[in-house]
Structure formats: structure tokens, C-alpha cells
Amino acid sequence: MDEKTTSRVPAIRVRPLNAAPVRADGSYVLYWMIAARRTRWNFALDHAVELARELDRPLIVLEALRVSYRWASARFHRFVIDGMADNAKAFEGTGVLYHPYVEPEAGAGEGLLERLARDACAVVTDDYPAFFLPRMIAAAGEKLPVRLEAVDSNGILPMRATDKVFARAYDFRRYLQRELAPHLAKLPRRDPLRTKLRPRKRLPQGIAQRWPRASDELLAGDERELEALPIDHRVPPVPCHGGERTGRSMLREFQDRWAESYGEDRNCPDSDGASGLSAHLHFGHVSAHEVLQSLAEREGWSPDCVTDIRSGKRSGWWNMSAAAESFLDQLVTWRELGFNFCAHRDDYDRYESLPEWSRATLEKHASDPRPHVYSLEQFECAETHDDLWNAAQNQLRIEGRIHNYLRMLWGKKILHWSESPREALEIMIELNNKYALDGRDPNSYSGIFWVLGRNDRAWGPEREVFGKIRYMTSANTRRKLRIDRYIDQYRDAPSVSVSSKTNSRVR
Numbered sequence: 255m256d257e258k259t260t261s262r263v264p265a266i267r268v269r270p271l272n273a274a275p276v277r278a279d280g281s282y283v284l285y286w287m288i289a290a291r292r293t294r295w296n297f298a299l300d301h302a303v304e305l306a307r308e309l310d311r312p313l314i315v316l317e318a319l320r321v322s323y324r325w326a327s328a329r330f331h332r333f334v335i336d337g338m339a340d341n342a343k344a345f346e347g348t349g350v351l352y353h354p355y356v357e358p359e360a361g362a363g364e365g366l367l368e369r370l371a372r373d374a375c376a377v378v379t380d381d382y383p384a385f386f387l388p389r390m391i392a393a394a395g396e397k398l399p400v401r402l403e404a405v406d407s408n409g410i411l412p413m414r415a416t417d418k419v420f421a422r423a424y425d426f427r428r429y430l431q432r433e434l435a436p437h438l439a440k441l442p443r444r445d446p447l448r449t450k451l452r453p454r455k456r457l458p459q460g461i462a463q464r465w466p467r468a469s470d471e472l473l474a475g476d477e478r479e480l481e482a483l484p485i486d487h488r489v490p491p492v493p494c495h496g497g498e499r500t501g502r503s504m505l506r507e508f509q510d511r512w513a514e515s516y517g518e519d520r521n522c523p524d525s526d527g528a529s530g531l532s533a534h535l536h537f538g539h540v541s542a543h544e545v546l547q548s549l550a551e552r553e554g555w556s557p558d559c560v561t562d563i564r565s566g567k568r569s570g571w572w573n574m575s576a577a578a579e580s581f582l583d584q585l586v587t588w589r590e591l592g593f594n595f596c597a598h599r600d601d602y603d604r605y606e607s608l609p610e611w612s613r614a615t616l617e618k619h620a621s622d623p624r625p626h627v628y629s630l631e632q633f634e635c636a637e638t639h640d641d642l643w644n645a646a647q648n649q650l651r652i653e654g655r656i657h658n659y660l661r662m663l664w665g666k667k668i669l670h671w672s673e674s675p676r677e678a679l680e681i682m683i684e685l686n687n688k689y690a691l692d693g694r695d696p697n698s699y700s701g702i703f704w705v706l707g708r709n710d711r712a713w714g715p716e717r718e719v720f721g722k723i724r725y726m727t728s729a730n731t732r733r734k735l736r737i738d739r740y741i742d743q744y745r746d747a748p749s750v751s752v753s754s755k756t757n758s759r760v761r
Contacts, residue, residue, distance in 0.1 A: 263301045264440050266414055267406040269381055271395030278309060280375030280400070282351075282454060286367060287317040288387060289380035290407040291337045292498045293344040295541035297442045298405035302378040303449050309375050312454030314351045316370060317341060322360040323386055325687050325694070327489035328480055329654055331356075333496030333691060335480075337539050339473040340497035349453030356468040359484055366465045371398045373458050380538070381406040383413060383596035384603075385694040409542045409590040411437055413597040421609065422709055426591045427583075428566040434586075438557035441543055489689060492654045494533070501534030505545060509552055523657045523740035529581065533654065533691035535589070536698070545585060553578055591709060592696035602699055603683065605676050605706075612707025615721030616675040622718040626671045630681050633668060641741055642728045643667050647685070648747035654691035659735065665705035666726040670719055675706060 285302035293299065299315075306313040319334055320326070338354040345352035357363040371377050379391055381404035395402045406413050411434055420426035456462070472479040481487060494500070508529045534540040550556065559573040568587075569579045601607040608616075628638055636644035636651070646660040656664055665682050672678035682702045687693040704710055705723075712722035731737065 262304060263297050263405060263442075264412065264437075266412045267297050267381075268301060269404045269406070269414070271379075271391055271402040271404055272398065274399055274401045276305070276309075276376045276401045278375065280309075280311065281373040281458070282306070282312045282314050282375065283309065284370050284374040284377045285313065285315045286377055286379040286394075287315055287341075288391070289382035290538040290541070291317060291334065291341065292539055292541065293341055293447055294445055294498065295407075295442045295544040295547075296446070296538075297407035298378055298380050300443050300446050301403070301405045303446045303451065305376055305378065306451050307449065310452060311375055312349070312351065312452045314353065314370065314374075314454065314457070315341075315345065316353050316355065316367070318355040318363055318366065319357060320360075320363060321357045321483055321485050325486070327486040327688070328483075329489045329491050329689070329691070331483060331485055332475075332480060332491035333533065334537060335468070335472060336475070336496035336500070337498060337537060338468060339475075340499050340539075342473060344447065344498070348447045349451050350447065351454045351457065353457060353462075354468045354473065355465050356472060356483070358482075363465065366461070367394060368397060369461055369465075370458070371400050371402075374400050376401040376403065378402075379404050381413070382408065383593060384696045384699065407442060407538075407541065408593050410434065410546060410586055411590050411594075413593055416594070417598065419595055419598050420591060420709075422711070423587055423591055424566040426594065427568070427587050428564055430587065430590075431564045431566070431571050435557060435560055438546075438560070441547070442541065444544075444547075492652070492691065494530075494653070494691075496534070496537060496539055498539045501531065501540035502544075504530055504534065505540060505548055509548060522735050523660055523737055528658050530655075532697070536692040536695040542585060542589070546582070549574075549578055549581070588700065589697045592698075592700035595708075596696040596699065602696070602703075605679055608703065608706055608708055611712055612710075612723060615712070615716070615723060616706065619717075619719055619721040620674050624671060624673070624719060627673055628671050630684060633671075633681055634685060636747065638667075638671065640667065640728050641745065642731065642737060645741045645744035648744040650685065650689045651747055652744070654689060656690070657740070660731070660740075661701060662705070663726050663728065663731055665702060666724075667728070669705055669723070679703075679706060 283302055283306040285299060290296045290298050302313055317338055319331065335356065342352055342354060355363060355366060377398060377400060379402065382388070391404055411430065415433065415437070416429065420429065469479060508531065531540055531545065535542065553574050555574055561571045561573045563571050568583045569576065572579050572582055574582070596602045599607055626639060632638065633647065636647040638644055643664060646656050646664045650656045668681050669675060669678040672681060679702070682705065686698060686702060690698060692698050700709065707723050710724055713724045714722065716722055717725055
């Protein structure tokens with residue numbers, strides 16, 4: 255892929271959120287960084303830089319972190335703040351004024367965006383289709399007196415390249431095989447900060463005093479600074495650091511060891527051959543474009559190499575190695591299938607969004623006797639009869655992730671051991687979004703709802719509890735995969751203070 259093909263941000267990726275004008279007499283352009291939390295390979299940053307150059311104005315970047323969002327915890331705050339530290343270093347010496355703001359108490363950050371927007375020519379933000387972010391930017395569009403534009407830097411296919419919601423990965427893959435090629439050559443800039451902009455050294459008067467920049471100690475990882483924040487400290491940080499530098503390092507490490515074994519080892523818990531990039535993709539510390547570009551350079555590949563086939567098959571159309579194509583099916587097909595759904599369905603996280611066939615079969619079997627029934631608290635504390643399931647839950651609690659294959663089994667058994675399909679869904683969402691670093695993500699919701707039939711088909715024979723939903727068991731998993739070392743590693747975990755009733759939809 256040749257970076258010389260890069261041009262202005264494609265119009266299809268830019269979405270106005272209000273009809274207010276761009277004010278040529280404003281003092282600066284403001285980029286409100288909320289999802290693509292990185293300084294490279296970022297269409298939103300590209301768009302903000304372009305506006306600043308056209309208007310001959312400085313660029314201010316606001317990256318803010320609230321304390322009152324649902325599931326706010328030390329785990330997620332630490333990961334995001336790691337990224338802020340990387341961004342602060344990347345913006346040094348560029349002339350761009352970067353303001354990382356961590357809210358010290360609920361509501362303290364109110365008014366910051368509006369105050370910065372008051373003197374801005376325009377405001378640019380990230381277009382992200384899940385969690386509270388769509389509602390937040392829509393509300394901002396109504397409030398701000400200046401132009402607010404959201405830029406999609408989520409994936410290789412722009413979210414609004416199609417209005418269609420795809421029922422299966424096979425159908426989406428066929429669409430990609432037909433329509434993706436023109437988008438492969440339209441890349442974000444590798445390093446937009448090389449562009450010379452008019453510098454700005456200070457925020458408008460009074461802003462830094464009322465909404466001070468995150469302290470150097472907090473950015474550097476001081477535990478006492480983090481502990482002072484009013485967030486859930488029962489969910490502690492994980493050993494893996496967040497941020498652009500760690501994400502890029504993990505990408506290099508993965509590619510150094512993946513070439514011959516990814517397709518074989520990805521589903522084996524004892525080998526753990528997965529990329530480990532999911533959390534960094536979720537928080538925007540790594541770009542899907544950067545991952546694809548890195549792979550292309552390794553494989554000696556360009557967009558012209560794509561084979562003109564439209565069969566919907568997983569392999570053969572990228573014209574890369576088998577391991578690379580297996581990885582790209584996860585990165586592009588499955589990941590972006592989730593973004594497609596969330597971008598076009600407001601009910602993406604509700605039971606009613608399931609396909610009609612799956613709701614019908616689940617409701618038919620909703621009153622079937624369960625072999626075991628566990629509460630949210632028992633699931634959360636890994637107190638089931640199944641040591642493999644318990645190991646997966648313990649990995650989630652300790653590391654903020656579950657091995658790819660076992661995440662599917664984890665969900666299937668929650669369905670099997672819950673009082674109803676609706677309660678199973680609520681338990682999966684609660685545990686995943688509370689503990690998983692990549693929770694609250696379109697791709698994460700795809701995995702949860704796949705357990706209940708989304709993006710899948712009816713399977714036979716019809717079974718109790720599952721009906722025609724795809725069935726999985728721990729016994730079959732043990733027969734198929736090397737699992738003993740994994741169970742030994744995650745057999746035990748520290749005790750946990752379970753979800754309070756006020757923080758859970760499960761009753």
C-alpha cells in the first residue's frame with residue numbers, strides 16, 4: 255500500500271452534527287478526541303489538521319475522560335490514561351496544543367467543551383457507533399454554536415458506505431469482496447503531525463484554572479493519583495499497558511511470530527496465538543489501517559493484489575498467505591460486521607435486536623429445565639461446577655480478556671445456566687463490559703449476541719434450552735483443544751467484590 259495514494263479525508267467519513275457554520279474568524283480549530291485516541295493513522299486528526307491549515311489557525315486537541323460513565327473503573331481509566339501519556343509526548347514540539355483532562359469528580363468537566371468551542375472556528379470529533387458516545391456527540395451538536403463534524407476512523411470500510419445491515423458474516427464478506435477495493439487506497443496519514451501549523455501555547459484565559467491538565471504524576475502511572483478518583487477500584491488495572499506505543503509494539507511482536515502459526519494457534523488456549531490487539535483497537539490506540547499497512551509491507555502486498563472473486567469465502571480474495579488471510583477475516587470481516595450493525599441499529603445492545611428465528615427458538619425453550627442455574631454473583635466469582643468455564647471467567651477478571659475461542663464457550667454456558675435467555679444476555683453484557691478491556695465495543699457486542707444467534711443460522715438437532723441455537727460444551731472443547739495448561743494457569747483468582755444491585759441491570 256503506497257502512502258502517496260493518501261488524499262484528503264474521504265467525504266463519506268465526515269458527518270456534520272449540526273448546521274452551524276465554520277467561523278473563519280475563530281481563534282483555532284478544536285479536535286475533541288473521544289474514540290480514536292492516537293496521533294497517527296487517524297482520519298479525524300487528519301481532518302482537523304486540514305481545517306487548521308485551510309483557515310491558517312492553530313489546532314487544540316482536547317482528550318477528556320469522565321468518571322461517571324457506566325462501568326468506569328481503575329482498569330479502564332489506567333488504560334486510557336496510558337494513552338494520554340503517549341499522546342502528550344507525541345504532541346510535544348509540534349505546535350499543536352494538547353489538553354488531557356481527567357475529571358476529578360462527577361460533573362466537574364461540564365462546560366469544558368462548550369467553553370473551548372466558544373472561540374473555535376470548528377470542532378472535529380470521532381464518529382463511534384456504540385456505548386454512550388453517539389448520544390454524547392448528538393447532544394453536543396445541538397448545544398454548540400459552531401460547526402461540529404464527526405469523522406469515522408474506525409475501520410477499512412467507512413461505516414456509511416452502505417445502509418444495509420448484514421445478517422451473516424458470509425453476506426458481509428461478499429459485499430466486501432465487491433465494494434472494499436476503492437477504500438483500500440484511501441489511507442489516513444501515517445504521521446499528520448509533520449504538517450506545519452500555526453502554533454498555540456496556551457488555552458483561552460481561565461480554562462486551565464477551572465479544568466486543569468491531568469497531572470504529570472497521574473500520566474506517569476502514580477497509583478495514589480488514580481486511587482483518588484471516584485471510580486470502581488474493585489476492578490483493578492491489568493499488567494498490559496494502554497497507549498499508542500504499547501499497541502504498536504504488540505503489533506510488531508505479533509507479526510514477528512504469527513506468519514506460520516496464526517491460523518493453527520489462534521483457537522488453542524495453551525498456545526494463545528491471538529494478536530492481543532483487541533483492547534488497543536477498542537480504545538483507538540491502534541488503527542485498523544495501521545495494522546493492515548503493517549501486514550501489507552510484510553507480505554509485499556498492495557490493493558492491486560486483491561483477487562476479483564465474490565464467493566463470500568474466507569480465503570483467497572486478499573491474495574496473501576493463509577495466516578494473513580485468517581487474521582484479516584477477523585480484523586476486517588468480523589470486526590467491521592459489528593460496526594456495520596451498531597452504525598445502523600440503535601437497539602444493537604437489546605434482546606429485541608436478535609433475528610426473528612433466534613428469538614422464536616429461545617422463547618420456545620425459555621421454560622426448559624436448566625441443568626444448573628447460577629446468579630450473576632456466582633458467575634462473576636467463577637463459582638460454577640465447570641473448571642474450564644471458571645478459568646475463562648478468572649482470566650477475564652485478572653487480565654481483562656478471555657481467550658478467543660473460550661469467549662464463545664463462556665457465553666454459551668451462561669445461556670445454558672441462566673434462568674432465561676434475557677437474563678443470560680444481561681449477565682453477559684454486565685460481566686463483559688465490567689471486566690473486558692475491549693468491552694462496550696461493536697465487535698464485543700457482536701460476540702455476545704452471536705451466542706444468541708445473531709450473525710449465525712439455525713442448527714440441528716433442536717435441544718433443550720438452546721433450541722436451534724448453536725450448541726457448545728466444555729467436554730467437546732476439551733476433546734478439540736489443548737486446554738490443561740490454561741486451566742491450571744487460571745484455576746484460582748483473587749476474591750472479588752461482586753456487582754452491586756444498583757450497578758447492574760440483572761435482578
